[in-house]
Amino acid sequence: MNNEKLLLAKAWDNRIGCAIAIDVLKQLQGEDHPNEVYGVGTVQEEVGLRGARTSAHAIKPDIGFGVDVGIAGDMPGVSDKDAAAKLGDGPQVILYDASMISHKGVRDFVVNTAEENDIPFQYDSMAGGGTDSGAIHLTANGVPSLSITVPTRYIHSHAAMLHRDDYEHAVKLIVEVIKKLDADTVENITFN
Ligand SMILES: [Zn+2]
Numbered sequence: 439m440n441n442e443k444l445l446l447a448k449a450w451d452n453r454i455g456c457a458i459a460i461d462v463l464k465q466l467q468g469e470d471h472p473n474e475v476y477g478v479g480t481v482q483e484e485v486g487l488r489g490a491r492t493s494a495h496a497i498k499p500d501i502g503f504g505v506d507v508g509i510a511g512d513m514p515g516v517s518d519k520d521a522a523a524k525l526g527d528g529p530q531v532i533l534y535d536a537s538m539i540s541h542k543g544v545r546d547f548v549v550n551t552a553e554e555n556d557i558p559f560q561y562d563s564m565a566g567g568g569t570d571s572g573a574i575h576l577t578a579n580g581v582p583s584l585s586i587t588v589p590t591r592y593i594h595s596h597a598a599m600l601h602r603d604d605y606e607h608a609v610k611l612i613v614e615v616i617k618k619l620d621a622d623t624v625e626n627i628t629f630n
Contacts, residue, residue, distance in 0.1 A: 443526065443602045450598040452483065454588050454605060455505040461609040462616070469613075472620045480570055487537065490570035494577040500624045501544065501582050503612060504571030507600065508532065508562055508587030521562075523589035525601040528558030529608035532585040535564040537572020541582040543627035548584055548615055557611045560589070582628050586612060 439446055447453070459477030466475060476497050480489030483506075494502065508530040511521025523530050531548060533540055552559045575583035586608055590600045 446599045448596045450590050451507040451593045458505040458608050462612050465613045471617050487573035490573035494574045502574035504569040504585040506569040506587045507590035507593050510589035510591045523560050523562050527560050529604050530560050530562040530587045533563045535568045537568025538575050540584045544582045544584040551615050555614050557607050
């Protein structure tokens with residue numbers, strides 16, 4: 439676009455999630471951390487979080503992050519009560535959607551990590567719709583999970599638009615979170 443930070447393309451939902459997963463894995467290569475990290479491109483999210491259900495069953499993660507597009511509200515005809523997020527103000531930390539209420543321990547850990555590293559973020563919620571976290575968090579005995587999303591205009595159209603900085607900040611945030619995680623930290627997050 440005229441503003442080179444604004445990227446317009448079809449199917450950002452959810453190619454941007456795949457890009458985040460790939461970039462997180464690339465940036466963690468060579469970093470010292472004790473975790474096994476899986477990036478999954480799931481199928482059939484839109485029709486019932488189905489691929490997330492089977493892949494989370496296969497992996498049995500200790501902790502999970504759904505990466506997806508979120509709704510951007512900074513456009514004509516949409517009020518702040520309808521959608522609060524603005525392009526360029528940072529990835530969204532989802533408090534709740536129709537598929538889950540986010541895990542408070544994971545949320546606090548992610549927010550603290552963002553603040554420590556000066557990574558911008560925005561809180562958001564969606565009474566309708568969900569993300570793969572909705573299936574991940576119900577796996578086995580339960581998986582502490584959180585959705586981190588990139589605010590996007592016109593999702594589910596052929597011309598969706600997002601801000602490059604929000605995408606890069608989402609990657610950085612998840613990388614910093616994973617670098618801080620280990621078995622004890624996950625235990626603390628899960629049971630405290
Ligand atoms: Zn969608």
